[in-house]
Amino acid sequence: MSAATRPARWHRNISAKVAAVPMIITAVVVFIGGTAWTVLYSFTNSKLLPREKFVGLAQYERLWSSSKWLISIENLAIYGAFSLVFSLLIGFMLAALLDQKIRFEDTFRTILLYPFALSFIVTGLAWQWILNPDFGIQHVVRSLGWESFNFDPLYNPEIVIYGILIAGLWQGTGLIMCLMLAGLRGIDEDIWKAAKIDGIPMWKTYLFIVIPMMRGIFITAVVLIASGIIKVYDLVVAQTGGGPGISSEVPAKYVYDAMFLSQNLGQGFAASTMMLLTVVIIVVPWAYLEFGGKRK
Amino acid sequence: MTKAPHLLKGSMTYDTAPEAGHDRALRHGDGTSSGNRMVEGPAGRKPRKALSRRNILIYGTLIVVCLYYLLPLYVMIVTSLKGMPEIRLGNIFAPPVEVTFQPWVKAWAEACTGLNCDGLSRGFFNSVRILIPSVILSIAIASVNGYALANWRFKGSETFFAILIVGAFIPYQVMIYPIVIMLREIGLYGSLTGLVIVHTIFGMPILTLLFRNYFASVPQELFKAARVDGAGFWAIYFQIMVPMSLPIFVVAMILQVTGIWNDFLFGVIYTKPDLYPMTVQLNNIVNSTQGVKEYNVNMAATILTGLVPLTIYFISGKLFVRGIAAGAVKG
Numbered sequence: 001m002s003a004a005t006r007p008a009r010w011h012r013n014i015s016a017k018v019a020a021v022p023m024i025i026t027a028v029v030v031f032i033g034g035t036a037w038t039v040l041y042s043f044t045n046s047k048l049l050p051r052e053k054f055v056g057l058a059q060y061e062r063l064w065s066s067s068k069w070l071i072s073i074e075n076l077a078i079y080g081a082f083s084l085v086f087s088l089l090i091g092f093m094l095a096a097l098l099d100q101k102i103r104f105e106d107t108f109r110t111i112l113l114y115p116f117a118l119s120f121i122v123t124g125l126a127w128q129w130i131l132n133p134d135f136g137i138q139h140v141v142r143s144l145g146w147e148s149f150n151f152d153p154l155y156n157p158e159i160v161i162y163g164i165l166i167a168g169l170w171q172g173t174g175l176i177m178c179l180m181l182a183g184l185r186g187i188d189e190d191i192w193k194a195a196k197i198d199g200i201p202m203w204k205t206y207l208f209i210v211i212p213m214m215r216g217i218f219i220t221a222v223v224l225i226a227s228g229i230i231k232v233y234d235l236v237v238a239q240t241g242g243g244p245g246i247s248s249e250v251p252a253k254y255v256y257d258a259m260f261l262s263q264n265l266g267q268g269f270a271a272s273t274m275m276l277l278t279v280v281i282i283v284v285p286w287a288y289l290e291f292g293g294k295r296k
Numbered sequence: 297m298t299k300a301p302h303l304l305k306g307s308m309t310y311d312t313a314p315e316a317g318h319d320r321a322l323r324h325g326d327g328t329s330s331g332n333r334m335v336e337g338p339a340g341r342k343p344r345k346a347l348s349r350r351n352i353l354i355y356g357t358l359i360v361v362c363l364y365y366l367l368p369l370y371v372m373i374v375t376s377l378k379g380m381p382e383i384r385l386g387n388i389f390a391p392p393v394e395v396t397f398q399p400w401v402k403a404w405a406e407a408c409t410g411l412n413c414d415g416l417s418r419g420f421f422n423s424v425r426i427l428i429p430s431v432i433l434s435i436a437i438a439s440v441n442g443y444a445l446a447n448w449r450f451k452g453s454e455t456f457f458a459i460l461i462v463g464a465f466i467p468y469q470v471m472i473y474p475i476v477i478m479l480r481e482i483g484l485y486g487s488l489t490g491l492v493i494v495h496t497i498f499g500m501p502i503l504t505l506l507f508r509n510y511f512a513s514v515p516q517e518l519f520k521a522a523r524v525d526g527a528g529f530w531a532i533y534f535q536i537m538v539p540m541s542l543p544i545f546v547v548a549m550i551l552q553v554t555g556i557w558n559d560f561l562f563g564v565i566y567t568k569p570d571l572y573p574m575t576v577q578l579n580n581i582v583n584s585t586q587g588v589k590e591y592n593v594n595m596a597a598t599i600l601t602g603l604v605p606l607t608i609y610f611i612s613g614k615l616f617v618r619g620i621a622a623g624a625v626k627g
Contacts, residue, residue, distance in 0.1 A: 016453075027456045027457075027463060033474065035471060097357060114609055121575045122602040126372050238582075
């Protein structure tokens, strides 16, 4: 019996294997192969074309002594920290507001989420216009009579990254809100009833009961925000192009510029390897927490 | 028994049409519930006054936040309908005194990028030519992958899947250049076909996950019955799985159309200037350093580029939310 079915099953699995060839190629050749290739070539002095002349850590030394890279890292850290905190905070508060059994919930949600459908280029250009000091908010407030009002984040190297943050938050908080809302809907009604009977104030119920129960959603949100932060590129290109000067550069842009504009492949490889390292530092503990515990 | 329809009606006005006759419905509800509480217990939530301080706070906050979220869209639309003299004199929040559609025409057909003066139309048609094959190919491949992973596991299939999912977290920057080399080797670097392949590759993790989880929830009995009837891999896929899974195909389509339309990085890397997708064309128009800045044209161009994903968003409604939730929450 089993001998009769086995060849058939083996034969059927052939088509499954054939069908999975694109996935296997993507996983092995592009994802593993490509990553390994980039890491390997980050130790060479490739310029216009990849070369197999290994120079040890020279590219990394150059990278970390480049002011453009240091500014990129600093910007990413500022953007990342604020983006993480504010996305979670605003996203959760909006979700909590929408969860109060209100009317027009769908309308509110639709409005809060629509920026997420827009590209970073569109987002960046829209906010570039609103933050334009000669026409935008600064101009409007000044023309209302407050002559000394100053708000030109995109033209001030000190605060330009916050101008980008404003646009980034506008685009991304809707998604976090939706996630949080799904999480809140998953909380048992009885929890609320029990908290009410015990006379626990609402904010305390949220802070000490509901949020700890939503741990999984929060972790997902953090991973999502974090992977979005490290990818930030289009937004900067559209809004400031890295300027004024190099004050709003980010790592992803550093990599692109090195590889495709200044024909400095080695630097691009080294910088992208650093980005990979950052992700590994974030993702590995998360993966360990999420999946490691279950595999006892 | 005689009271039942009345009760039902009462509770219905309560839930569905509380807007106009809210107070009336409340009093009505209070009146009836005191009689029935003994029998059925309190039904529905505790009635509240429409204009309580709490409600003002909640709705007030939400409305202010929503206005803030709508502000950029409003400013873009208003700006795109003004003439340049009006923009220079007025403020960006003011509605146009004289509505003109000239900026829209110019943005579509004449705006210059520094390389060409075809406006956005060139980018639009390039984007369409990228979008359609990319969406079809990526969904076709990912759905077959998901199907194989859910129903036809073979040795190592889970490992490849795990690599694929881990790969979704690797920054694109790490894989950009090796893909350039691979595409160059097969002669597709700089062509639309190359970009389609790139979109298929990077869409694969999330779509495969989506389809795998969906197909895994399809009752196994159905699959087994088909196998007993002698149906093979492809027969089951086309005759059972696909017809049963149309909603997930729609979700995947929404996900891919918005994602691919909004892509900038891959477009700028893997195509040539005359094949640039709409986002790249838009950025080149607006951030072009040549000539006088025409803000109204820029804003019209920006809205035009955002129009496709926005339309999909507003039409698809809950499916869009489902798509991003499925995309966001791991299986």
